[in-house]
Amino acid sequence: MLVTCIDSMSAPAQVIEAEVCVVGAGMVGLAHALEARRRGLSVALIERDHHAVGASVRNFGHLFFTSLGDGEGFDCALRSRERWLELGASTTLELRETGSLLIARAEDELAVLEAVAGDPAREAVMLSAEAVTAMVPVDATGIVGGMHCTLDLRVDPRAAVAALALALASDPDARVEWGRHVHEIEPGCVHAHGLTINAPIIIVCPGPDYRSLPPALRPGLDQLTLCRLQMLRVAAPLGRHFRPALATGLSMIRYPAFASRPQAAVLRKRLGAERPELLEAGIHLLIAQLPDGDLVIGDTHTYGETLAPFGEERLDELLLAEACALLGVAKLEVRERWHGIYPSLPGSTFLVTEPLAGVRVVENVAGLGMTLSLGQAPLVLDGLLATAGV
Numbered sequence: 001m002l003v004t005c006i007d008s009m010s011a012p013a014q015v016i017e018a019e020v021c022v023v024g025a026g027m028v029g030l031a032h033a034l035e036a037r038r039r040g041l042s043v044a045l046i047e048r049d050h051h052a053v054g055a056s057v058r059n060f061g062h063l064f065f066t067s068l069g070d071g072e073g074f075d076c077a078l079r080s081r082e083r084w085l086e087l088g089a090s091t092t093l094e095l096r097e098t099g100s101l102l103i104a105r106a107e108d109e110l111a112v113l114e115a116v117a118g119d120p121a122r123e124a125v126m127l128s129a130e131a132v133t134a135m136v137p138v139d140a141t142g143i144v145g146g147m148h149c150t151l152d153l154r155v156d157p158r159a160a161v162a163a164l165a166l167a168l169a170s171d172p173d174a175r176v177e178w179g180r181h182v183h184e185i186e187p188g189c190v191h192a193h194g195l196t197i198n199a200p201i202i203i204v205c206p207g208p209d210y211r212s213l214p215p216a217l218r219p220g221l222d223q224l225t226l227c228r229l230q231m232l233r234v235a236a237p238l239g240r241h242f243r244p245a246l247a248t249g250l251s252m253i254r255y256p257a258f259a260s261r262p263q264a265a266v267l268r269k270r271l272g273a274e275r276p277e278l279l280e281a282g283i284h285l286l287i288a289q290l291p292d293g294d295l296v297i298g299d300t301h302t303y304g305e306t307l308a309p310f311g312e313e314r315l316d317e318l319l320l321a322e323a324c325a326l327l328g329v330a331k332l333e334v335r336e337r338w339h340g341i342y343p344s345l346p347g348s349t350f351l352v353t354e355p356l357a358g359v360r361v362v363e364n365v366a367g368l369g370m371t372l373s374l375g376q377a378p379l380v381l382d383g384l385l386a387t388a389g390v
C-alpha cells in the first residue's frame with residue numbers, strides 16, 4: 001500500500017492508495033475490510049473515533065444464527081458462522097462454541113420450539129425441563145423444556161471488535177486509521193480529517209450515524225429509522241456459570257425463525273394479554289455471560305427518527321424483574337447501564353445502497369449485525385468487484 005504526503009496551502013494531507021476503502025470500524029465495517037483482505041485486496045479502514053464505541057461494543061455478542069428465517073437470511077447466517085469460526089482460528093478472537101438456550105415456560109412456547117427443531121438444518125436439540133436446569137443454573141419453577149441452538153456462538157463484543165481491528169492493523173496490506181472523520185466521498189476518493197484515500201472500491205458502514213454522511217451518500221437512507229435499546233451489566237448471582245446465552249418466550253415472537261411459525265400466533269396472543277407492558281416496551285430478555293462472570297442483560301426497543309437521550313428506569317426495572325424471575329433471585333447488583341442504537345428497517349436484514357459509482361453504503365437494519373455482517377460482506381464485495389475491474 002502506498003502512503004505519501006502532499007503539501008497544500010493549509011496542512012500537509014496524507015494520501016493512501018488502497019484497493020478498498022472502508023469507512024466505519026464497527027462490526028459491519030470490520031466484516032467488509034476482513035472480507036476484502038480474504039480476497040487479497042489491500043484495505044484502508046477509516047474510523048472517526050479512537051476505538052470502536054458504537055453498537056458493536058454495546059451488544060450481547062450473541063451470534064444468533066438460529067434466529068434467522070428460512071432462505072436468504074439463514075443462508076447468510078451460515079456463511080457468517082463459517083467466517084466467525086475461521087477468524088476464531090486465525091486471530092486472537094475468543095469465540096465460544098456454546099450455542100444458545102431458549103427456555104420454554106409454557107406449552108405454547110414449547111410448541112414454537114418444536115416447530116423450529118423439526119428442521120434438521122437448524123441443528124437444534126429439544127431438552128426436557130430437567131436437562132435445561134442441568135445445563136444452566138436457572139429457577140426450575142415453571143420450566144417445561146427448552147431448545148439448545150447448537151449452531152449459535154458467543155463472543156465478548158468489547159474484546160471481539162478490538163481483536164478483529166488488531167488483526168487488520170497487524171496485516172501489512174491493511175491500514176487502520178483511527179480518529180479520522182470522513183467528511184466527503186466521491187467516486188474513487190475518500191476525504192477524511194488530514195487524510196485522502198484513493199480507492200476504486202469504497203464501502204461506507206456508518207451504523208446509526210448515517211444522517212451525518214455527506215449529502216451525496218444519503219439517497220435511499222431516508223427510509224431508515226432508529227432503534228434504541230437499554231442494557232445492563234449485573235454481577236452473576238453466587239458466581240453462577242452460564243455457558244450458552246439464554247432467551248425466553250419473548251424472543252420467540254421477535255426473531256423470524258420462531259415468529260414465522262404458525263404456533264407463534266398463540267404465544268403472541270397470550271403474552272400480549274398477560275404481559276402487555278413487556279410487549280409495549282419491546283422487551284425480550286436475553287442474558288449472556290462475559291468472561292469475568294458478569295452478565296449482560298437486555299434489551300428494550302424504542303423506535304423513532306430522533307431518540308431521547310434519557311434512560312428510562314421503568315424499563316430497566318422491567319428487565320431486571322424478568323431476569324430475577326428466570327434466575328430465581330430476589331435482586332441483582334447492577335454494575336453498568338448503557339444504551340445502544342441501530343438503524344432499523346422492518347422486514348429487512350441489510351440495506352445496501354449504491355449512491356455513487358464504486359460506492360456502497362451498508363447498514364444492518366435488523367439488530368443482528370454481529371451475527372450476520374461476515375455473511376453479508378461477501379455479497380457486497382461480489383457486487384462491487386463485478387463492476388470495479390480491480
Ligand SMILES: Cc1cc2nc3c(=O)[nH]c(=O)nc-3n(C[C@H](O)[C@H](O)[C@H](O)COP(=O)(O)OP(=O)(O)OC[C@H]3O[C@@H](n4cnc5c(N)ncnc54)[C@H](O)[C@@H]3O)c2cc1C
Nearest residue numbers: 024026027028048054055056059182207340368369370371
Ligand atoms: C444494545 C444492542 C444489542 C445488540 N445485540 C446484538 C447481538 O447480541 N447480536 C447481534 O448479532 N447483533 C446485536 N446488535 C446489533 C449489532 O450490534 C449491530 O447490528 C452492529 O454492531 C452494527 O455495526 P455497525 O458497524 O453498523 O455500527 P457501529 O458499531 O455503530 O459502527 C459504526 C462506526 O462507523 C463510524 N462512523 C460513522 N460515521 C463516520 C464517518 N463519517 N467517518 C468515520 N467513521 C464514521 C462510527 O464512529 C462507528 O464506529 C445489538 C445492537 C445493540 C444496539
